[in-house]
Amino acid sequence: MMLxxxxxxxxxxxxxxxxxxxxxxxxxxxxxxxxxxxxxKSTALAAIAQSAPYTGEVxxxxxxxxxxxxxxxxxxxxxxxxxxFVGYGFSVEEVVELGLYSRSHDGSRSVAATGREEGHYEKNxxxxxxxxxxxxxxxxxxxxxxxSVLTLSGGELQRxxxxxxxxxxxDILLLDEPTNHLDLIYQKQIFKLVSEWLKTxxxxxxxxxxxxxxxxxxxxxxxxxxxxxxxxxxxxxEILNKENLDCVYQxxxxxxxxxxxxxxxx
Amino acid sequence: xxxxxxxxxxxxxxxxxxxxxxxxxxxxxxxxxDVPLRELFNSPIIMSIRVPRVICVxxxxxxxxVCGASMQGLLKNPLADGSTLGVSSGAAxxxxxxxxxxxxxxxxxxxxxxxxxxxAAFLSLLLILTLSYKLDHTLSTNTIILMGVIYSMFAxxxxxxxxxxxxxxxxxxxxxxxxxxxxxxYADAAVLFAALLICGTVLLLHSNELNAFAVGEDxxxxxxxxxxxxxxxxxxxxxxxxxxxxxxxxxxGFVGLVTPHMVRIxxxxxxxxxxxxxxxAGACFLMISDLIARTLLNPKELPIGVVTSIIGSLVxxxxxxxxxxx
Numbered sequence: 190m191m192l193x194x195x196x197x198x199x200x201x202x203x204x205x206x207x208x209x210x211x212x213x214x215x216x217x218x219x220x221x222x223x224x225x226x227x228x229x230k231s232t233a234l235a236a237i238a239q240s241a242p243y244t245g246e247v248x249x250x251x252x253x254x255x256x257x258x259x260x261x262x263x264x265x266x267x268x269x270x271x272x273x274f275v276g277y278g279f280s281v282e283e284v285v286e287l288g289l290y291s292r293s294h295d296g297s298r299s300v301a302a303t304g305r306e307e308g309h310y311e312k313n314x315x316x317x318x319x320x321x322x323x324x325x326x327x328x329x330x331x332x333x334x335x336x337s338v339l340t341l342s343g344g345e346l347q348r349x350x351x352x353x354x355x356x357x358x359x360d361i362l363l364l365d366e367p368t369n370h371l372d373l374i375y376q377k378q379i380f381k382l383v384s385e386w387l388k389t390x391x392x393x394x395x396x397x398x399x400x401x402x403x404x405x406x407x408x409x410x411x412x413x414x415x416x417x418x419x420x421x422x423x424x425x426x427e428i429l430n431k432e433n434l435d436c437v438y439q440x441x442x443x444x445x446x447x448x449x450x451x452x453x454x455x
Numbered sequence: 456x457x458x459x460x461x462x463x464x465x466x467x468x469x470x471x472x473x474x475x476x477x478x479x480x481x482x483x484x485x486x487x488x489d490v491p492l493r494e495l496f497n498s499p500i501i502m503s504i505r506v507p508r509v510i511c512v513x514x515x516x517x518x519x520x521v522c523g524a525s526m527q528g529l530l531k532n533p534l535a536d537g538s539t540l541g542v543s544s545g546a547a548x549x550x551x552x553x554x555x556x557x558x559x560x561x562x563x564x565x566x567x568x569x570x571x572x573x574x575a576a577f578l579s580l581l582l583i584l585t586l587s588y589k590l591d592h593t594l595s596t597n598t599i600i601l602m603g604v605i606y607s608m609f610a611x612x613x614x615x616x617x618x619x620x621x622x623x624x625x626x627x628x629x630x631x632x633x634x635x636x637x638x639x640x641y642a643d644a645a646v647l648f649a650a651l652l653i654c655g656t657v658l659l660l661h662s663n664e665l666n667a668f669a670v671g672e673d674x675x676x677x678x679x680x681x682x683x684x685x686x687x688x689x690x691x692x693x694x695x696x697x698x699x700x701x702x703x704x705x706x707x708g709f710v711g712l713v714t715p716h717m718v719r720i721x722x723x724x725x726x727x728x729x730x731x732x733x734x735x736a737g738a739c740f741l742m743i744s745d746l747i748a749r750t751l752l753n754p755k756e757l758p759i760g761v762v763t764s765i766i767g768s769l770v771x772x773x774x775x776x777x778x779x780x781x
Binding site: 238239240258259260261262263264267268270273274275276277278279280283284287288290291294295350353354357 | 528531532533663666667669670671673674676677678679680681682719723724725
């Protein structure tokens, strides 16, 4: 079990944004967290990423994430957030390069400590420069590597930060609406890219998604949330069903999706 | 936009050193007493008065600029600086308090003033950031600057009260609010040099972390920066350096605000280049300002802060207009 979340609760003053969320993620799994606005999806990710104060437990390979040093944590958990505004005119490659930070600051890490397979480490023999170029190529930003991030579109910026987290190369990837700013081409590309990334042993993905079709197509498992609480969890193919979705979204979700699709039919 | 994205060469550093040396020589030579270049370093007046003063000015400029650049990166806030955040006023208040109440450490000249100035600078920063955070959890630029300006006025008022009651022991209000390095000697230069060497090194070693903060604090945390520890280390370092500068030269505004902006236009925002080049640029900026301060109305001398504020505000308006698309 790579990620184990126990009784995760987040309170802001008297407001409970998330209450008693528990779930586990195994190697090779892609957990989709879905639900309406304000369901606590992003809050859950923020808490796991240690960006929000919480009670409960988050275990990475059995170890309490709070006990890990920041650099060790970053080697295990990578985050792609929803909003990434950069204040200064850094170049694309300078932003991506920051993903290498935990590599140079995590002295204690050994293969044994990571629980990764031996074979998996072959790809880690490549130099940082190659790693950088590879990530930039994967997200389609290589030709813009020296461009200032202030001149990028929302989608380009999102892909830049995706490249950063790919360079970071964590075991678990947390994605908060990864295709938020992206057009269809990159939406498809990024979901394919992440599912490729996931094929390497010792990896798992948790993502918050609004697009239920994407959740069902790519997710192995899913959580349905509403008002800060878990409503259903299980295999994505099973729990993203009419009954659960209608209940959580309080509308006829299937009908709406059907209506949307029907505009493309002759 | 190529803004310093190309490989930065050693040439830029060589050029910076050359320009700084040139400005240094110019400032040592020019002044109320004109000495021929050949006899420059044989003249007792030059060697005992002007050289140490210009060295102090250069070191202060470098120190204030590297502090400004670091705070602007750390807080992801292009308006952050010792003077806008109220840190300088806080330091001045600390220094004045130490002098007025005779707080000192036996055997170490001006240690009391400096330690209190540095401590007050740090406490001021902490207070401003805490108050800003309480008011606005996003720590937005506007809130921090507003708190800084208000705190600055508050600290200056308290300082003025102390100066009024202890005017026999404390230099004029003008010195503490506008700064001056008139009469500073080699001992001051040595202290400034040591502070800059230590604090500058600490800041330079945090270039990577400052880059991460400048991209965003959340992002810094995600990539594995120990956010709390690094932030505290940088804030303490900056406070110490500003504290030392203020206790020697009073509060000199705008150097730390404007210099990093100008440097960023040339070398880009990467702190690996921004910090060292800002030191050279800050040294030159302050040496030239000091030259103007002591020669413009010769034999009367202007407080250096008057000159930096005039030049600084004009440059700042220009930079801001340029950024906003003319």
